Amino acid sequence: MVTVLTPxxxxxxxxxxxxxKRRDVKVVFEGxxxxxxxxxxLLNEVNYVLxxxxxxITPGLGKKIAVWKKGSANHILLDLVLKLYNHEAEVVFTDDPAEVYKLYKEGKADSAVVTTAVTRDGLYFEDLLSAKGFYLPGICGAEGLNEDFETAYLEGIDLFKEDPEGTSEYVADNLPIYRPSTFIESIFKxxxxxxxxxxxxxxFRKA
Incomplete structure (x- = not known):
């Protein structure tokens, strides 16, 4: 049995x-x-890149950049990019992740930090940081070595590949917050x- 803490x-x-399919995995959202x-x-150290x-950042580094939530990982990464590129920009925050792209589309910002569920048209953070000699192995990861977790996570990926729609619906039904299954399917794809x-x-070291 393995317990996994996750946002x-x-x-x-x-x-x-x-x-x-598995009963030996317990997923918790607090504790x-x-x-x-x-x-x-946001992890103390990373044992797995997931x-x-x-x-x-879509469409590129603008002068007024919309991002989700002050202090979020998205904000920390944006702040790092701005420092490494010595790029001055006004950062526009919103507590609603769905609002970020909307701010850009409505002209209240000229660029936005978004997930690939929204668009792939833009600059990837790994590439932006790598160009400045900063190594970021991925966006999300795990802390704590565990073989049961390894096999379970890989099985979950396989389930998405086998049945993207059905798996996305199951995940949506088991989240503590509302996310449309179409969003989940899109971000996986x-x-x-x-x-x-x-x-x-x-x-991870902040600049």
Missing amino acids: PGPVAYPIIASTM NAEVKLNAIP VSRMLV NSEYSLRKLDKPYV
């Missing part, structure tokens, strides 16, 4: 999917657990999900 975001989707999932900037190429065990734990 209800994209990193959670495969581990939730695994509970369709503590052997394995913790989160965006890489989701890559999921976050873009347009991002890179895997389980990459790192030889040495990765520690």
